[in-house]
Amino acid sequence: MVSRRSLSALILLAVGVCALGGPPVLAQVSRWSVVPAQSSITMRVASPLGHRSGRFERWEADVRFDPEAPEAAWVAVTVQAASLRMDNASLTQPAIGPALLDTARFPxxxxxxxxxxxLEGERFTAEADVTMKGVTRPVRxxxxxxxxxxxxxxxxxxxxDRAAYGIGxxxxxNRLIGRQVRVDVSLATRPA
Structure with a gap:
């Protein structure tokens, strides 16, 4: 569960304020708070037993947004990697362990x-940097x-591609789980 108090830092994953710098100063952009009960960060990966899914339970987001100019948004999320809970509880420890996310070294x-x-109406294309296990890659x-x-x-x-981040x-x-990991993010926000 995301605490209201922890929203000032960014997504530990990843959906705190990034070490890469702060948000740009824009006249109408203001801080927004995440509504935890309406927000989630989930993942899904193929395995020999079908798709496995998981949910990150602890993360923080710093959101700066202007409803009149969404293109000026600034979002940084920090996910606590060890908060991953797999749909099959017996898979949680291997997922956060040294062979996969290695959360002891990369929290x-x-x-x-x-x-x-x-693009049109409510549809947009987002570009972001995702950092896991010390590796940063762009996503679109x-x-x-x-x-x-x-x-x-x-x-x-x-x-x-989990291998691009040195995962598994x-x-x-490497043979038991698919290379492609699907990450789905849903963030509900309100003016802070």
């Missing part, structure tokens, strides 16, 4: 939005922004 997964470009993915009263919901997802590249895990 955070970071996501930093670098660009948001409107479709997102939808929907407004309902004071709440703005951002929904999107992308696929990552040694031993039997």
């Amino acid at each position: 955070d997964i970071r996501f930093r939005l670098t660009s948001l470009r409107r 993915f479709p997102v939808t922004l929907r407004s309902a009263g004071q709440t703005v919901q951002m929904t999107g997802g992308f696929s990552l 590249t040694q031993g039997s895990w």
Whole structure:
């Protein structure tokens, strides 16, 4: 569960404030708070027993947003990698252990939005940097922004090549799980 108090730092994954720098100063951009009960960061990967899924339970987001100019948004998320809970509880420890996420050495997964470009209506293309296990790679993915009263919901997802981040590249895990990991993010936000 994301605590309201912890929202000032960014997504440990990754969906705290990124070490790469702070948000740009923009006249109408203001801080928004995440609504934890309406937000989630999940993952899904193929295995010999079918797709396995998991949910990150602890993460923080720093969101700066102007509803009149969504393209000026600044979002940084820090996910506590050890908070991953797999759909099969017996898979949680291997997933966060040394062969895969290695959360003892790499406790955070970071996501930093670098660009948001409107396609039409509520549809956008997002570009972001994702950092896991000390490796940063860019991702590009479709997102939808929907407004309902004071709440703005951002929904999107992308696929990552786990081997590009050094995840599960040694031993039997490399053969047992798919290389592509699907990450889905849903952030509900309100003005802080």
